[in-house]
Amino acid sequence: MWEFLDKAGEAAMRRTRIAAVAATAALVLAGCVGTGAGPTGKRVAGDADIPELTWAMPGAPRSLDIAHALDTRSNLAIFAAFDGLLRMDADGELQPALATSWTNPDPLTYVYKLRQGVTFWDGKPMTAEDVAHSLRRQADPAEAAETQLYLTRLKEVAATGPDEVTVRLTTPDPMFKYVPALVWIVQQKEYAEAAGKSLGSPEKPGMGTGPYRVTRFSPADGVDFERHDGYWDTRPKVAKLAYKPIPDPEALRLAMMSGEVDGTFGVPLQDIRKWERTAGISMYYTRTISVNYLSMDVTTAPFDDVHVRRAIAHSVDRQGLLDPLFGGRARLSSSPVSSLQLETMVGKEKAAEVIGSLPTYPFDLGKAKEELAKSRYAGGFTVEVPYPTTQPWSRLLLENLARNLSTIGVTLVPKAQPDQQWVANIYAHKDLKLQIMRAGGGTPYPGEMLPMMFGQASAGPNGFNTANFADPELEAKLGSLGEDVAPIAEIMRLNAEEVPYVPLFEEDAAHALRAERVFSPDPTPWLAGFNWAIALKAAA
Amino acid sequence: MFVLAFLGKRVLAAAVTLLVTSFLVFSLLAASPGSPEQTLLGARQPTPELIAALRAQHRLDDPFPVRYWHWLSGVLELDFGRSVRSSREVVDILAERLDVTLWLGLYAFVLVLLVAVPAGLSAGIRRDTAWDRGVTVTALLGVSAPPFAVGLMLLSVFGVGLGWFPVFGAGSGFADRISHLTLPAVALAVAGVAIVARQTRAATMDVTAKDFITFAEARGLPRRVVLGRYALRNSALPVITSAGLVLAYSLTGAVLVESTFALPGLGSLLVESVSTKDIPVVQGLALLTAALVIGVNLIVDLCYLGLDPRVRHAGGV
Amino acid sequence: MIVRALSAFALGLVVIAALLGDWIAPFDPGAQDLAGTAMPPDAAHWLGTDELGRDVLSRLIAGTRTALLGPALVALGVAVLSTAIGLLAGYRGGWVDSAIMRAVDLVYAIPPLLVAIVVVGVFGGGYPLAIGVLIALSVPADTRMVRSAVLAQRNLAYVEAARTVGLGRGRILFAHLLPNVLPTVVANLLLSFVGALVGLAALAFLGLGVGTGAPDWGRMLAENKGLVDLNPAAMIGPAVLITVVAASVTLLGDRLYDLMSARGRDAGRA
């Protein structure tokens, strides 16, 4: 659930035990809100086959085995080819896939009924043992799977019948129900065991039941897919799908412009003005569940003074930056909890009510000055703020903040750092002071991030409580997180009053597609649990 | 006999250089910030099993020289370890990426030779003419322009504006690859062309001032003999040296050009690996680069040997 | 001639910008206008604005000093070290020379920028480390040139005469050899400057040449490369400036070398 977009983010996620669909978070997109369209307006899907289609992403998959590829780019390739047990719909609801139904007889037991007559790419039928092994394998410590972070409470997985798999947990886990959609990717047991460590590599890309077979895979220049004709579900329209890495966003845009690439997910929002103006490209926007924020270490000077934190909160021109940083495709955030997750849980109205009642800190340098004057550091101070070089918007935000703070006597020096170093600093949990961060969960559950941001256990090395904001009362609230929204709302309020974290923006995700293609259905915030390749159609 | 000794000496020197480089490269792991385990762990879960496995695999419990020896003997069998990022064999990753960079480097090198040598030669012979001044100024700008800026410009003009060339990817098959790599190769070649053209011009001016050229002309030798056998061959040595340097440096350029054109080569691999601190890959890349550079230098030496009888017969240049 | 005049003019402007900086910039280089970001050039903003609505021209002018400082440091560092080592190796000869030259050969063929990418990337040391690495790796090539210039002078009669007269080694090195290898040193100095200018810009382009918050050409080029469509001037500006300064300084180096070595050369020697 935690996410620092791009490479840094991926790395961060995989290192922690924090539950999260890191990967997908980058483009985890929630309920299809505001689907934009190209200059000619929304198009309708036609019925024609697309013989070849090229999809581009900033990087190639590292592996095609979800156990060792828990990042956005790899996951997109995996979800295009393989099936999971379940899928997530546009509202974040779970839908049948390889499992036709499931039950949760007690908080520790999940029973899945499997679809019959499903065959692997090689024509062999899928068995319950294949399905069970696919998850069991990931929980095996010897496998050192990145997906283990979802499976810490997993006790056992067993084929309990020819069409039934049963999972048992050690303790209740409000988020386990999403695992079958997010990481339970079915691989043929025989193939996986034969491949061993090299499963997911170019030599042994994998054996699944999904709509596409992998014909070629290279971690350097992407994947080629070919339609699997024996697919159990709707036949996809694209016959041959190529997945290409293009790291430079500008090169990617040029490639799309020239028609060499048909589409991409996750266009940098800073660039969308440019993309919007590019002929022949339709843009699609969805909300996401990621929130970016400033974090201040409440245990070190000068951020141990709430007035200083409020002064900082008043100094960010969030409204003004909305356009230059995100092309207007973001909304101001007033809490570290994603509003989309909140809405998914309690509905729009209730969510708006909870959020509306929180105190806010509008951009007002006068008030910032007042707050600073009230603090113990009225004379101002100097602080260096690191940011990862791959995160251009954080540089712009910090430069804006630095400029504003300079008028009230505070010197802020933005300091670019290579991703890895920046991530390492966060992990080391030292010299945190002021940080610019981004959190993004993987499931629709709004309490997903809170233990990480406010828990006592996270206020140390390898933890993400970068504000070191923790006390027993808060700990108790975190302990009571469940299907009730109340403790979540209380933590939101506490944050708004004490401002260890200054919520900044909730970004949208922008996706681009050549105008002669359409998405049907449109992309949703829950892309992780969904086969996007099936949704690609020719425009009518 | 002498030629063999000469070669033996050069190969020995190359081996020593590689050895020293390998030591420095190996030290990267120990010297990089954070403990070696942490670095090798990358983003993986720090399970005790994994840490133990890594410690055993990299012999972290052994003293430094032993570790180095162990690593070096692995390297000699082309075992650079596994990537921290993808857990793949480093050598596989390198092999996969080498292809594009070799193509790019050689393509650019061919461009350099095809453009720079005739340009420099003609400028050197027709010195102080408008043509000479044109070549000189163009070369000056070429040396000075950052390759990535040239790349971006080529990309927007010829790739997008005119649509003559594809704008990303390395292509497959010969013709396709040539068309894909033309713009990157040009971007990469610009600086090289400039350097080699300047060098060729200087060498030509130097040689044409020599007595043996005048004497050849005085004997009424045809112009093509004077230019070819005399001017070109005698200016070849400095030109080859600079061309070798350009070839060796093309990997630096590849780093910049590959990131501009989104090519999956060694250059972009280096940037990715460096920014994710994938030390084993960086080590492999560094050694490969050193080997390439040293290899190019050996080839340059061979050219000297072939071209200059003084080296063949007397030893030493 | 025209080229030389143009380059002198360009260098003049750059030097003025470096000296006067903020005074001649039309706008406060830090002033942000979030309502007018990424605007193409117009009458007020000759080179348009960047992503935070800052005036690109003013930032270019304000960044001149920073942009030149790093390369200048590299060039000076390289010049001092390579001259000292080159003089020592060339004049002493023998095992000192052999040892130095073996070491130099070792590093000579290694592209400095590549090492800078690795070292700066892995160690994350930023700008100072980048400068250090560029100095360390550029020294060998220049040392070679200084050394061969020294070797060319060392056996000339005036040096032997100085030895015969009984002058000390220091005096011979600094009063006699140094003035005569100075053309090489100065030419190298300017070439190192150019190399460092382009090299540091490349590091910035790759996101490794990290500096402080002050504007800098290399960083502007990297930071504004996303504006290639909205306000190309924001990217082309620094690219052109780097190219022009590099070319002009190269030209200046060639020219100075010719002038300085002509000073001691005999015109009418048969």
Add this chain to the structure above:
Amino acid sequence: MLDVRDLTVHDGRSRVLVRGVSFRVGPGETVGLVGESGSGKSLTARALVSLLPQELRSGGSARLDDTELLGRKDLRGVRGHRVALLMQDPFTMLNPLATVGTHLVESLPGRADRVEVARRLAEVGIDDPAVAGRYPFQLSGGMRQRVALAAALAKDPGLLIADEPTTALDVTTQRDVLALLRRIQTERRMGLVLITHDLRVARQACDRVLVMYAGALVESARSADLDAPAHPYTAGLLRSVPSVTHRQPVLLGIPGSVPAAADVVDRCPFADRCGWAEPACTEHAPPLVDLGDRATACRRHGGIDLSPPELAEPDAEPVGDARATLLDVADLVKVYRSIGLRRTEHTALAGVSLHVGEGESLAVVGESGSGKTTLARAVLGLTDPTSGRITLGGLDVTSYRRLRSADRARARRLVQCVFQDPYSSLNPAHTVGYTLAESLRRRGEDLDVESEVDSLLDLVGLPASYAGRRPVALSGGQRQRVAIARALAVRPRLLVCDEPVAALDVSVQAQVLEVLRKANRELGIALLFITHDLAVARQVTDRMVVMHRGRIVEHGATADVLDAPTHPYTVRLVQSVPDAAPHTEGEAHVTQ
């Protein structure tokens, strides 16, 4: 066959470098073009084969039979075929990357076979056909010059222009090559233009001699008639040539130095250095007046007497046996070992012993490679001998490095040197005054540096104002005098002179030699005088050693060795000296 009329050469800005040169060469005739550096003789030669440097232009006319040579666009069939050029330096004239055979094959018309190559090599006196497979760097200088000659003659040209073909060669080789040139010329009945700075060579080898000065032809005469010159410059040149047979009491040169051709276009170029000049000489350029067999450009040629004055008796030099030994070299050996793969050894000195007494002057003569320079460097402490012993003023200076610093400083004050190349002798970065002052301070006394500098300059015959000049503003002879002054500044007791006048024009060489003689006789400084020029040695030294391949083959009083050489090598050396006046021996010696 060759008729040159009013040949001019000027540079891009129309500065004249050669003006109005006219002469003829008949078949089988050898014409010598003589002049010092800057006279324009080489440019004249280059212009005739259209090989002037790019920025230079020629004017006038030069017809070879019916073909105009100047200003041709298309030189096919002319250059190489009709007229060929042989150049000075055999070390740089041949393509270093091509074999001898290749040089000949590419030059020969049609398809040449090995037999033809061998025949051509035989013609220039190379009988070993294996030479065809060798590269130039594997040959000696004389061999290279022969190969170059064969290549130049490959297309059988009717006219050969040889530009200082023997200057870079040793005297003995020089004689052979000159003889070869003459032989081939006679056999082929070829026209030959021999360009040289050495009047003796020209007289010996040529039928007619043309004397050039500052870009203009000043005199033309048959070789035999040169004893009675018709131009003051020719007379001056003849006087300046030192004699190998007699020691002259006073060495005469021509005062001043050669002006640039462009500065003297409308006047007599020699007027400023001429003892007979009158105001009218500088009013306009005197034309070359044809006097039948000869021609001169002196407007006063009828009115002045240019015949050489009567010769005074050579003074008998005292050879001091009783002198204390200053320098003693005993059994000196120097072996150069190359390090690296192919260990080669080169023995430069193979056991040399000699001594120099206080105030004595010893000549060391020999050809290049004889080891004489190595000897000088060892004495100067610039190189450490392999074995043997050098004692200087009672101090063992075999290895300067091992001396205590006080002793080393003392040794450095005992011996000083003058090197061959005036152009590298002085640091171009410093003024004359700086150089001298630096040296003066090493004397270790309290002195008024400025006045000492002035007196040093005075000693070597230079005005005090020169202290402020940099070497670039000085002529070669002036530089060499400054170099001597620098050496004398320390008040040494021994002066090592390594070919001090070899790089100087003959007209200024006398000035430098005279300064050295003065230092020796008046200041009592001993000389170790290294030279390849026996005539020069005769003028300056009392005793002589002859070196050959690292050994001393003969020694004795200078006059004895030269007049009655005993060792065959010495005999050959003495015979190789081109005589200044072959017919009337001794007439070239002049007194004031």
